[in-house]
Amino acid sequence: METSDLSRHQMIKGLFAPHTENVAEAAIHRWEQMAAHIILIVGEDGFNSLYARSVHLTQSTFPWLAAGTLSPHTGQRFAELKASLEGQKPAQASEANNLLLLTFTGILATLIGEPLTNRILSSAWGKDASHGTSKETENE
Amino acid sequence: MSKKVTIRSLPSGVPGLDNLLGGGLPEFSFNLIAGTPGSGKTTLAHQIMFSLAKPDYRALFFTVLGEPALKMLRYQQQFQFFDQDKVNNSIRFVNLSAELLEGDFDRVLTRIAAEVQAYAPSLVFVDSFRSVVHSANRGGQSVSDLQRFVQQLGLQMTSWQATTFLIGEYLTPEQESSPIFTVADGILWLAQNVHRNSMVRKMQVVKMRGQAQAPGLHTFRISDAGIQVFPRAIVQPGAATGSETSTGDARVPIGVPGLDEMLGGGLPAGYSLLLVGPSGSGKTILATEFLAEGARRGEPGVIAAFEKSPSQLLNTKLSELVSAGKVGVINTRSLDLSIDETLHDLIEMIKRMRAKRVVIDSLSGFELALAPEFSEDFRGSLYRMVAELTGMGMTILMTSELEDRYTDLRFSPFGSAFLADAIIVQRYVEIAGQFKRAMSVVKVRGSQHSKDIRLFDITDAGIILGETMSGYAGILSGRPTLGPN
Numbered sequence: 001m002e003t004s005d006l007s008r009h010q011m012i013k014g015l016f017a018p019h020t021e022n023v024a025e026a027a028i029h030r031w032e033q034m035a036a037h038i039i040l041i042v043g044e045d046g047f048n049s050l051y052a053r054s055v056h057l058t059q060s061t062f063p064w065l066a067a068g069t070l071s072p073h074t075g076q077r078f079a080e081l082k083a084s085l086e087g088q089k090p091a092q093a094s095e096a097n098n099l100l101l102l103t104f105t106g107i108l109a110t111l112i113g114e115p116l117t118n119r120i121l122s123s124a125w126g127k128d129a130s131h132g133t134s135k136e137t138e139n140e
Numbered sequence: 141m142s143k144k145v146t147i148r149s150l151p152s153g154v155p156g157l158d159n160l161l162g163g164g165l166p167e168f169s170f171n172l173i174a175g176t177p178g179s180g181k182t183t184l185a186h187q188i189m190f191s192l193a194k195p196d197y198r199a200l201f202f203t204v205l206g207e208p209a210l211k212m213l214r215y216q217q218q219f220q221f222f223d224q225d226k227v228n229n230s231i232r233f234v235n236l237s238a239e240l241l242e243g244d245f246d247r248v249l250t251r252i253a254a255e256v257q258a259y260a261p262s263l264v265f266v267d268s269f270r271s272v273v274h275s276a277n278r279g280g281q282s283v284s285d286l287q288r289f290v291q292q293l294g295l296q297m298t299s300w301q302a303t304t305f306l307i308g309e310y311l312t313p314e315q316e317s318s319p320i321f322t323v324a325d326g327i328l329w330l331a332q333n334v335h336r337n338s339m340v341r342k343m344q345v346v347k348m349r350g351q352a353q354a355p356g357l358h359t360f361r362i363s364d365a366g367i368q369v370f371p372r373a374i375v376q377p378g379a380a381t382g383s384e385t386s387t388g389d390a391r392v393p394i395g396v397p398g399l400d401e402m403l404g405g406g407l408p409a410g411y412s413l414l415l416v417g418p419s420g421s422g423k424t425i426l427a428t429e430f431l432a433e434g435a436r437r438g439e440p441g442v443i444a445a446f447e448k449s450p451s452q453l454l455n456t457k458l459s460e461l462v463s464a465g466k467v468g469v470i471n472t473r474s475l476d477l478s479i480d481e482t483l484h485d486l487i488e489m490i491k492r493m494r495a496k497r498v499v500i501d502s503l504s505g506f507e508l509a510l511a512p513e514f515s516e517d518f519r520g521s522l523y524r525m526v527a528e529l530t531g532m533g534m535t536i537l538m539t540s541e542l543e544d545r546y547t548d549l550r551f552s553p554f555g556s557a558f559l560a561d562a563i564i565v566q567r568y569v570e571i572a573g574q575f576k577r578a579m580s581v582v583k584v585r586g587s588q589h590s591k592d593i594r595l596f597d598i599t600d601a602g603i604i605l606g607e608t609m610s611g612y613a614g615i616l617s618g619r620p621t622l623g624p625n
Contacts, residue, residue: 041237042209050210113214121229134141 008109010116012101015125016094024085027097028078030125035077037124038108044072054104062096064088142205147350150303153191153221156369156484160343160358161188163352165326167303169349170294174310175330180341180362181307182212183219184267184330185365188305190221192263193230199263200255200302201446204236204248212267221366232259234419236266243291252293256300264297269320289325294323323417325349328389335513340478343369359435359478370480372524392497392535398605399564402581402590407562411585412526412536417566421577422598424537426564427499429602430537436465439624440499442489444470444482446505457602468493477509479521483528490534498529501609502539523559529560561585569595569609570619578615579605 015030016023039047048070055068064087066080081100085093109117149164158164165171165188173181181295186200193199203209213233216222227233234255240245256264256360297304305366306320321327327346332339339371341360345353362368399405407413417423424447431441441457461467468489470482486498500506507518514521529536538560563582568575591617 039235041213041233042205043203045237046208046210046235060271108210111210113217113224115218116213116227119224121225137224 006115008105008114008121009096009102011104011118011121011125012098021090022094023090027085027093030101031078031081034124036120037120038055041120043116050090050107053107055104058096058100059101062092063099065096088135089136145566150192150349152188154187154367154369156358156360157343157367157491160345160354160369161326162345162353164347165303166350168299168301169297169325170304170519171321171326171328172309172324173246173305173328173330176332177309179330179332180328180360180367181309183216184328184367185267185305185307186216186219188460189231189263189265189301190223190226192225195230197230197262197571198259199231199265200259200261201231201234201265201267202231202252202255203267203501204240204269209233209235217362219366220364225443232261237378238242242572247298249289249292253296256297256302261302264300264302264304264556265307266293266308271422278494290320290323299335321347326360328391329372333513334509338430338511338513340513359480361481370484372623389536392439393437394426395429395436396603396605398594399579399603400593402594403584404588404590407535407537408584408587409535410530410533412530412559413540413559413562413564415537415539415561415564417567418543419541421566421568422596422603423456423541423566424458425537425598426566426603427537428461428500431461431467431499432457432498435464437462439496440466440468440493441499442468442470442486442493442495443499443501444472444486444506445501446509448473448501468495472509478511479518479525482506482621483525487532490529490532496533496535498534498536500536500538502541504541505516513522526559566596568618569615571612578609 005030015098028115038050043048048068051070051126055065057069059065066084070077071081083099088096105117105121108120149166150167151164152158152161165200170259173185175181189199189201199270217224232574236248236251252264252266294304308320324347326348329344329346331342331344333342341362342357343360344357345355347353351360356372358369358372360367389398390409391403392409392411393400393406394403414422415426427443431443434441441461458467462469470489471486472482490498491496503522507515510518526536526538560583564579564586565582566577566579569577569578577596577598578593579596580591581589583589592608592610593612594608597604597606609615609620613620614620
């Protein structure tokens with residue numbers, strides 16, 4: 001369990017570490033990729049309720065995060081999150097986004113297990129995410 | 141020159157189900173898995189899917205409202221058959237709730253078609269189909285629209301060369317004059333029957349085009365490993381109780397000196413023997429002798445022991461036989477068994493041990509261990525079970541507890557004496573202020589046998605037959621008297 005837990009953290013860390021500029025844009029891009037895969041499996045409502053819960057939990061650390069309501073229009077889904085992140089300094093925005101992603105994937109993992117969550121995440125983020133973390137997932 | 145099309149049969153991956161289906165799942169068939177809530181429909185679908193799906197034989201699982209997909213994944217993961225490595229490689233889950241909210245079948249159909257086209261699956265599942273029907277009512281679409289939709293779907297999936305399963309909640313098969321039932325090639329019906337606080341799961345293959353499915357209701361069990369079906373024993377043509385299947389003149393010795401002579405040289409092979417007697421009369425001891433004699437002759441045995449828990453095994457002699465691997469014991473999970481489940485376990489064990497002798501100790505305990513629902517049809521089920529076992533060439537010894545009656549003569553509380561080929565009765569008699577045991581061979585179908593009533597003793601060495609009570613009269617009254625000689 002620990003190794004797979006590590007790989008989810010590493011995946012998220014690896015995705016955003018090099019980007020210090022355009023944090024919001026990069027973050028939303030990843031959220032869109034992930035949403036597409038998860039909505040396919042659990043449906044829009046399923047995704048929205050997970051997202052709302054994650055925002056609620058993350059708000060205790062970053063109260064400036066926009067409320068967890070998502071726009072039903074694909075492409076505009078994370079407009080509020082984007083606006084919130086853009087209003088912050090890159091370092092702060094990046095930290096908040098990482099925590100939000102970890103919280104979201106954490107909730108998903110408690111529901112359907114780490115291995116299945118990692119599987120979904122790596123198919124959503126493709127090579128970018130599996131780079132450097134593939135060893136851990138293979139060792140499960 | 142005409143060459144008929146051969147329909148490939150897919151192994152379902154559910155133990156026992158292929159027997160029910162008459163071979164397996166016909167490829168490209170359009171099937172319905174229906175049943176009451178909680179009857180195991182989604183589990184059955186998942187088990188079939190995980191068993192069949194491979195990278196070059198992919199499966200597409202559509203979820204529609206009903207059970208939230210997250211929960212389904214969460215709970216189905218608990219089963220051993222759920223192979224995470226297959227998810228996304230061979231199995232893809234797709235949620236259709238957005239399309240369905242509009243209540244428009246055409247959108248659902250278009251989406252399904254698009255996904256099927258993109259993924260090219262060999263297996264397609266739609267869970268739960270009932271939601272589609274409900275939304276039809278809500279969306280104001282008529283039944284004919286639904287019928288068209290189902291027909292379209294059936295047609296499309298067959299053209300796409302996909303074996304399809306629709307999963308739906310229905311209360312009774314009769315209740316629905318649903319068009320889905322007409323269109324489907326196969327219908328699997330799952331139910332949970334509750335009878336006096338006990339619940340029994342049952343499965344029925346209502347319809348399976350082009351195959352001879354096993355008719356009737358069959359019990360199944362859901363465990364960590366998933367679903368296991370116990371096909372109901374059906375008396376096969378040619379497999380009847382008694383002498384037809386008995387292998388000629390071969391006799392199976394019981395191993396009690398004197399008793400084999402009384403039976404006319406041992407019990408004819410392939411016979412079922414009913415051993416009747418009151419509590420403590422020595423039925424289990426005699427059954428042990430029967431198994432021990434088999435072990436001596438290299439004929440392994442199997443015992444279904446309902447009177448004792450497997451941990452505190454019967455008697456030392458029997459425990460020794462069991463630990464030496466010469467006798468197999470059927471684990472009797474109590475109080476919600478079905479006869480078919482017991483029979484299934486027995487047959488597995490018989491095949492594994494290449495057994496020749498079977499003991500059921502006792503019918504009274506067996507009846508008690510069954511779910512109440514089956515107790516009502518105990519006689520009928522027992523008949524099928526005995527026919528099945530003797531059909532396999534087994535020689536069976538069944539014990540039955542029966543209180544001594546001194547006013548009438550009975551052989552079985554179940555009226556099951558007719559299905560035994562041979563009957564031995566044990567009873568207590570009072571002689572000179574002592575309780576003595578007496579034994580007699582009442583019936584051996586198609587064979588000469590002794591008509592004597594003989595006293596016997598149970599010693600450490602086993603059963604010792606004593607003198608013939610030829611001088612006595614009124615033995616069956618329990619108080620025999622020495623007749624005037």
